[in-house]
Amino acid sequence: MPDKPTVDFSKIEGPVYTGRDRGEALRTKWKLDELERGDEVVLVVIPDSTYTVSSSFFLGLFGPSVRSLGMDKFWKKFQFRAPSPLMPLLRAHASRALQGRQLLG
Amino acid sequence: MPHGRCKAGNYLANVLVPSLGVFVLVACGYAAEAPAQSYEQKATPQQTAQAVHSQAPLKQKQASAPSTDGAASVPSASRQSKASEPHVSASGIPQPSAASSIRSPALQAEGYGDKISDRLAPWALALSIASILLTLSNFIYGLRKDKRARRASIVDDFWFRKVVAPLSIEPLVEGVLDLLKDLPSVDQEDEIKKAWAQRVTQVFIASSAHTSLLSFLDPALPAAVAEKLTACEDCLTDYAGKLSTGEGPDPEATRQVAWSRLTEALELVRAKHLENHQ
Numbered sequence: 001m002p003d004k005p006t007v008d009f010s011k012i013e014g015p016v017y018t019g020r021d022r023g024e025a026l027r028t029k030w031k032l033d034e035l036e037r038g039d040e041v042v043l044v045v046i047p048d049s050t051y052t053v054s055s056s057f058f059l060g061l062f063g064p065s066v067r068s069l070g071m072d073k074f075w076k077k078f079q080f081r082a083p084s085p086l087m088p089l090l091r092a093h094a095s096r097a098l099q100g101r102q103l104l105g
Numbered sequence: 106m107p108h109g110r111c112k113a114g115n116y117l118a119n120v121l122v123p124s125l126g127v128f129v130l131v132a133c134g135y136a137a138e139a140p141a142q143s144y145e146q147k148a149t150p151q152q153t154a155q156a157v158h159s160q161a162p163l164k165q166k167q168a169s170a171p172s173t174d175g176a177a178s179v180p181s182a183s184r185q186s187k188a189s190e191p192h193v194s195a196s197g198i199p200q201p202s203a204a205s206s207i208r209s210p211a212l213q214a215e216g217y218g219d220k221i222s223d224r225l226a227p228w229a230l231a232l233s234i235a236s237i238l239l240t241l242s243n244f245i246y247g248l249r250k251d252k253r254a255r256r257a258s259i260v261d262d263f264w265f266r267k268v269v270a271p272l273s274i275e276p277l278v279e280g281v282l283d284l285l286k287d288l289p290s291v292d293q294e295d296e297i298k299k300a301w302a303q304r305v306t307q308v309f310i311a312s313s314a315h316t317s318l319l320s321f322l323d324p325a326l327p328a329a330v331a332e333k334l335t336a337c338e339d340c341l342t343d344y345a346g347k348l349s350t351g352e353g354p355d356p357e358a359t360r361q362v363a364w365s366r367l368t369e370a371l372e373l374v375r376a377k378h379l380e381n382h383q
Binding site (some may be wrong): 051055 | 298302303305306338339342343346
């Protein structure tokens with residue numbers, strides 16, 4: 001059984017992940033556009049040593065996917081394994097990706 | 106309109122023009138009351154002599170007529186001088202002499218007999234009407250300006266002071282100030298550094314929701330402010346990251362940069378607020 005495609009934060013420098021440019025660069029590097037179009041679920045692994053993930057980094061890396069899939073499908077497509085204190089922060093980042101679109105209707 | 110021009114315009118309309126109109130009216134009034142003989146006194150000596158000489162045949166006729174009061178022995182020149190003196194009527198009111206009321210044809214042809222007030226009257230009237238109209242227009246402008254200011258105070262200021270500022274700006278400033286106050290040092294435990302880093306993210310997540318209220322001032326303002334706040338968040342988060350590697354980042358430099366980004370965001374709000382009130 002083939003492994004699920006995985007986005008592993010431990011392969012990049014931490015313990016904080018910041019910067020929209022950095023997130024966009026990693027999206028290109030990990031080919032998230034192709035993974036998003038595929039049928040398989042993508043596993044996102046965030047190590048326990050992580051301090052925090054800033055909104056700019058998350059929006060650069062996952063923002064386009066949130067906007068194209070919508071909230072529910074995004075969380076079904078990308079399964080996150082992260083420290084429990086970070087999950088509310090990640091959900092808030094995902095909501096912010098849709099915030100501008102909702103205000104404009 | 107710039108504030109300086111507005112003040113100068115108000116001074117011009119409220120003080121200078123009405124005062125000038127009143128001054129011109131009063132000056133014309135004094136000119137109208139000036140005695141007519143003062144203008145004859147300005148005539149040249151030659152014109153006056155001519156005027157007297159033109160009346161000399163009339164006086165000679167009067168002098169040659171027999172008089173019953175014995176005044177015939179009086180020389181005619183003295184009689185002419187007496188004739189030029191003002192005499193008192195039966196009621197005791199001094200009357201102007203015949204000579205004093207003489208106007209030479211030359212003087213009348215040049216219009217020196219017309220009063221200056223007659224020439225100034227149209228100008229004074231026009232200026233007075235203009236000053237009255239300007240005062241009325243300024244009064245109406247003042248009423249409209251007061252109405253506009255009342256609306257701005259009730260509607261715009263209410264929303265900004267009671268809704269936008271307390272819910273979006275104040276929590277943001279307080280949150281960032283607390284973060285800067287609690288900036289961890291490199292020798293503190295990892296759990297403290299981690300907790301502080303997560304606080305940074307939480308503060309800016311909350312600010313993102315609150316700054317959406319800035320759309321009351323301008324629909325594009327929340328996005329512009331969010332850009333500045335993202336830079337502030339990244340600055341503080343990078344500081345936390347450098348703590349973990351033991352690099353020993355400069356806390357004062359981090360405070361300055363973070364505070365600068367925050368004040369830039371606040372400046373956007375302030376500028377938009379002032380623009381809405383111009």
